[in-house]
Amino acid sequence: MTVEVVPRPLARQARVPRLLAGPGTRQPIGLLEHERLHGQLPLPPARAQRESAGRLIDVIERSGLTGRGGAGFPTGRKLRSVAGARGRPVVLANGAEGEPASAKDRLLLSRSPHLVLDGISLAAFAVGADRAFLALHRQEARLGASLEAAAEARAAAGIDEIRIEIVGIPGRYVSSEQSAIVQYLNGGPAVPTFSPPRTHERGFDGRPTLVNNVETLAHIALIARHGDRWFRSAGVPEAPGTMLVTVDGCVARPGVYEIELGMPVGAVLVRAGGLTEPAQSILTGGYFGTWLPADIAWQLPLTRRDVTAAGGALGAGIIVALPASSCGLSETARVLRYLAGETAGQCGPCVFGLPALADALADLAYQGERRVGGQVSALIGLVEGRGACKHPDGAAQLARSALRAFSADVIRHRERGPCYGVRRRPVLPIPGDMADW
Amino acid sequence: MLRRPAAAGPADPWGHGGLVSEILRVNPIACTAHGICAELLPEAIQLDPWGYPIVMPGELTGEMLSNARRAVASCPALALVLEKERA
Numbered sequence: 001m002t003v004e005v006v007p008r009p010l011a012r013q014a015r016v017p018r019l020l021a022g023p024g025t026r027q028p029i030g031l032l033e034h035e036r037l038h039g040q041l042p043l044p045p046a047r048a049q050r051e052s053a054g055r056l057i058d059v060i061e062r063s064g065l066t067g068r069g070g071a072g073f074p075t076g077r078k079l080r081s082v083a084g085a086r087g088r089p090v091v092l093a094n095g096a097e098g099e100p101a102s103a104k105d106r107l108l109l110s111r112s113p114h115l116v117l118d119g120i121s122l123a124a125f126a127v128g129a130d131r132a133f134l135a136l137h138r139q140e141a142r143l144g145a146s147l148e149a150a151a152e153a154r155a156a157a158g159i160d161e162i163r164i165e166i167v168g169i170p171g172r173y174v175s176s177e178q179s180a181i182v183q184y185l186n187g188g189p190a191v192p193t194f195s196p197p198r199t200h201e202r203g204f205d206g207r208p209t210l211v212n213n214v215e216t217l218a219h220i221a222l223i224a225r226h227g228d229r230w231f232r233s234a235g236v237p238e239a240p241g242t243m244l245v246t247v248d249g250c251v252a253r254p255g256v257y258e259i260e261l262g263m264p265v266g267a268v269l270v271r272a273g274g275l276t277e278p279a280q281s282i283l284t285g286g287y288f289g290t291w292l293p294a295d296i297a298w299q300l301p302l303t304r305r306d307v308t309a310a311g312g313a314l315g316a317g318i319i320v321a322l323p324a325s326s327c328g329l330s331e332t333a334r335v336l337r338y339l340a341g342e343t344a345g346q347c348g349p350c351v352f353g354l355p356a357l358a359d360a361l362a363d364l365a366y367q368g369e370r371r372v373g374g375q376v377s378a379l380i381g382l383v384e385g386r387g388a389c390k391h392p393d394g395a396a397q398l399a400r401s402a403l404r405a406f407s408a409d410v411i412r413h414r415e416r417g418p419c420y421g422v423r424r425r426p427v428l429p430i431p432g433d434m435a436d437w
Numbered sequence: 438m439l440r441r442p443a444a445a446g447p448a449d450p451w452g453h454g455g456l457v458s459e460i461l462r463v464n465p466i467a468c469t470a471h472g473i474c475a476e477l478l479p480e481a482i483q484l485d486p487w488g489y490p491i492v493m494p495g496e497l498t499g500e501m502l503s504n505a506r507r508a509v510a511s512c513p514a515l516a517l518v519l520e521k522e523r524a
Contacts, residue, residue, distance in 0.1 A: 346465070386465060388466045
């Protein structure tokens with residue numbers, strides 16, 4: 001009698017890493033290696049399908065998984081509402097990472113493509129979808145080719161019930177918004193639409209459309225294998241599991257890390273090698289996020305509830321430590337200029353308001369303009385909540401948090417003109433804007 | 438947003454027991470800043486510095502509601518909508 005030695009899947013042993021388990025490379029983990037690491041895709045046989053689809057949604061709901069794309073909506077509830085909607089559902093995995101300060105979706109897709117594709121397959125099964133898309137930015141040609149190859153390998157091995165279609169969307173900030181991707185797939189331009197109708201009720205082809213971030217789907221792939229209790233064994237009770245964070249700024253090893261939810265921001269910065277110089281402020285949540293004073297942020301547990309209660313934003317897990325020698329006002333003014341240029345050009349208050357807001361912030365940062373403080377606040381009020389999508393709201397939130405976090409600088413800039421920090425190399429990445437430095 | 442609770446009673450076309458109010462909303466994609474809504478309904482709509490409407494919070498009273506319907510009907514861009522919503 002021979003005893004077959006089945007290697008224990010890595011993900012079952014350790015609480016972290018889960019999504020990033022396996023070799024520490026950026027090379028894509030192939031199908032065989034993926035199955036050795038995590039086990040095969042747990043799709044049930046055709047006979048038991050309807051019942052087990054409901055059970056899979058139950059398990060995901062019990063796991064407490066929330067969306068990792070920024071909004072943090074309970075994933076199980078979204079699956080249930082799409083599964084119960086009128087019409088044959090469609091699954092859309094959002095891998096179009098529009099946020100310049102985020103790198104986690106790209107890393108996950110390039111390193112663990114089959115984890116994401118497993119998640120898409122399972123989500124399609126759970127809601128009864130007959131089509132599934134994975135959307136990427138069109139200019140990510142290499143990533144697209146590697147995902148095509150991964151999908152090809154799965155088709156050859158007969159793994160998925162439906163073929164996962166990889167689609168490239170125009171590479172703009174607002175084109176990664178879910179209604180923009182849906183409108184693009186429907187043959188229109190890749191810009192957001194007015195709601196209702198909402199995507200989960202009437203999306204692609206007028207059918208209920210489940211839109212999930214690729215990290216969320218990768219978590220589904222592991223929950224389907226190991227269960228909801230396993231998922232909750234990491235993180236904290238009100239915010240279970242792990243999440244990918246992108247750490248940047250004055251840390252020794254900027255990059256993407258998988259952390260347990262509830263880990264204090266300071267500990268995350270230590271994971272990224274620790275501070276290389278004193279930090280004055282921490283950007284949480286990215287360019288739609290908020291600045292928090294470094295001493296407040298340091299102790300803050302990374303959960304949506306804690307970060308929001310402190311006036312911050314969890315967003316898609318972006319943490320940028322701003323060095324004390326930088327100027328927070330000029331950093332924010334640069335980002336606002338970028339966001340103003342990224343408007344879809346559809347809604348008047350966003351088209352006219354964001355450039356005006358960017359101008360006012362630039363005056364404050366670079367000229368020390370005396371009256372613009374009040375002007376910035378007034379403009380924030382004029383753009384917030386007045387677009388079809390959340391683009392103006394996110395920009396307004398960032399600008400408002402800058403006035404609060406850098407209030408001493410606002411006064412200093414007005415009284416003595418711009419500080420030395422405006423001459424420092426910018427910390428926050430802006431696509432195509434680092435050439436001067 | 439403007440809300441007006443509809444009277445409860447036998448006429449309950451939406452079947453919500455009278456818990457329906459009507460909300461004035463601007464579709465910001467369709468709106469091209471004609472400004473006619475602010476002329477017809479100045480008590481509820483103001484224009485921002487670029488000429489786009491800002492809907493003031495407050496209740497839609499009987500006369501305002503009929504003015505609101507007129508403003509909705511007069512928008513050349515069909516960007517102003519009255520939406521029924523459960524209170």
